[in-house]
Amino acid sequence: MTVQVILKGFGEVVKEVTFRVRRYDPEKDNTPKYSEYKVPVKKGMTVLDGILYIKEHIDPSLSARYSCRMGICGSCAMIINGKERLACQTQILELNKDLIKVDPLGNYNLIKDLVPDLSKLFNNHKSVKPYIIRNDNPPTAEYLQKPEEREKYAMFTECILCGACLSACPTMAADDLYLGPQALAQAYRYIADSRDMGFEERLNVLDSKHGVWRCHFAGACSEVCPKGVDPALAIQLLRGVLMKNSFFGYKQVPAPVGKERPTVVEGLKVLEEKIKESEKK
Amino acid sequence: MRESKIMFLQYLTGLLILVFGGLHFLALSFLTPSPDKQLYVYQSATNHTLVGGALYYNYVLDIYKNLAWAAVFELFLTVVTFHAFNGFRIILSEQFSGPTASKVISYSMLIIGLIVFIWGTRTILLAFLG
Ligand code: SF4
Ligand code: FES
Numbered sequence: 001m002t003v004q005v006i007l008k009g010f011g012e013v014v015k016e017v018t019f020r021v022r023r024y025d026p027e028k029d030n031t032p033k034y035s036e037y038k039v040p041v042k043k044g045m046t047v048l049d050g051i052l053y054i055k056e057h058i059d060p061s062l063s064a065r066y067s068c069r070m071g072i073c074g075s076c077a078m079i080i081n082g083k084e085r086l087a088c089q090t091q092i093l094e095l096n097k098d099l100i101k102v103d104p105l106g107n108y109n110l111i112k113d114l115v116p117d118l119s120k121l122f123n124n125h126k127s128v129k130p131y132i133i134r135n136d137n138p139p140t141a142e143y144l145q146k147p148e149e150r151e152k153y154a155m156f157t158e159c160i161l162c163g164a165c166l167s168a169c170p171t172m173a174a175d176d177l178y179l180g181p182q183a184l185a186q187a188y189r190y191i192a193d194s195r196d197m198g199f200e201e202r203l204n205v206l207d208s209k210h211g212v213w214r215c216h217f218a219g220a221c222s223e224v225c226p227k228g229v230d231p232a233l234a235i236q237l238l239r240g241v242l243m244k245n246s247f248f249g250y251k252q253v254p255a256p257v258g259k260e261r262p263t264v265v266e267g268l269k270v271l272e273e274k275i276k277e278s279e280k281k
Numbered sequence: 282m283r284e285s286k287i288m289f290l291q292y293l294t295g296l297l298i299l300v301f302g303g304l305h306f307l308a309l310s311f312l313t314p315s316p317d318k319q320l321y322v323y324q325s326a327t328n329h330t331l332v333g334g335a336l337y338y339n340y341v342l343d344i345y346k347n348l349a350w351a352a353v354f355e356l357f358l359t360v361v362t363f364h365a366f367n368g369f370r371i372i373l374s375e376q377f378s379g380p381t382a383s384k385v386i387s388y389s390m391l392i393i394g395l396i397v398f399i400w401g402t403r404t405i406l407l408a409f410l411g
């Protein structure tokens with residue numbers, strides 16, 4: 001017996017909306033302009049689907065960045081009806097509007113149409129060294145961490161680097177060199193990780209003129225984050241750490257290494273040999 | 282100095298402004314010795330009683346001649362100047378980034394802040410010495 005699943009109303013055109021999309025081609029235009037497109041909307045259709053409909057049926061020259069279409073890769077963040085959102089996670093019908101206004105993320109240079117240049121986001125992210133830093137020997141097993149230790153930073157691991165928070169941040173709009181909510185949240189994520197020992201290495205970047213103290217707590221970052229990260233909270237927590245550090249010093253206690261794993265030890269040897277070989281070459 | 286230390290001072294001076302500002306307000310509004318709060322109104326048979334806060338200029342000046350109060354005003358001036366000019370430095374360095382701009386802003390705020398502080402101290406001293 002075959003079971004047929006019928007999704008009621010799925011695929012039916014429900015209404016027509018107008019997409020007002022900001023267009024900009026650096027090779028042709030001096031300033032951005034808006035173009036309007038009529039898009040038939042079916043149930044379940046996202047704003048990204050709408051943009052792809054325009055590309056396929058009306059104007060193939062429209063550019064947007066996307067990849068996973070399921071809110072994982074963070075490529076499709078844009079400003080939809082005035083708020084930063086992931087286009088692939090925004091249901092057109094849920095917006096409940098006949099006009100959908102789509103702008104590229106703000107506070108970034110523009111490459112074309114809805115494609116911002118995210119180098120600022122990635123460079124700032126890189127500058128806070130977003131990885132576990134240890135000054136002891138390479139581990140022969142995993143570092144041990146209790147679930148409650150993980151809780152301290154768990155929320156901040158959800159960041160998908162979509163860049164929406166930097167676009168919403170008013171300090172980012174004023175201060176070119178400000179690190180921004182994403183990088184600061186990630187700095188806290190690693191500093192609060194019991195396996196990390198890299199606080200000192202990040203200190204100069206964080207405790208600087210354009211670092212953690214420039215946040216005005218507008219909270220726009222936390223408001224728009226599609227993954228429920230609260231960068232504004234991370235910034236407050238980070239300030240606490242830095243304040244403590246500047247008066248009493250801040251000590252990180254390294255998490256212990258688990259019971260030696262032969263496979264890891266073996267792997268390390270192979271790795272060392274490979275490094276030596278490549279050094280010889 | 283690390284930014285965190287400067288910001289600590291910024292928050293501390295913010296709080297102290299509330300304390301010294303409160304004292305300043307108290308001194309001028311309630312503690313000013315005005316034993317005779319009667320005002321004779323020209324061509325009128327009655328005297329009017331002055332109500333809360335009306336000040337005799339000379340009595341206000343008397344407060345400045347008191348060493349403890351002069352010290353409070355000097356401290357008030359110090360915290361206000363630091364808080365204000367460090368605040369300007371922060372606002373300006375957000376608007377104009379880059380190492381040169383940052384130096385120009387920091388030093389100019391320091392110099393202007395010092396001038397304001399010296400001028401304010403001069404006023405307090407002149408009032409204190411009568
Ligand atoms: S913190 Fe949120 S809004 Fe900011 S980059 Fe990460 S996922 Fe995007
Ligand atoms: S396309 Fe990957 S998050 Fe939207």
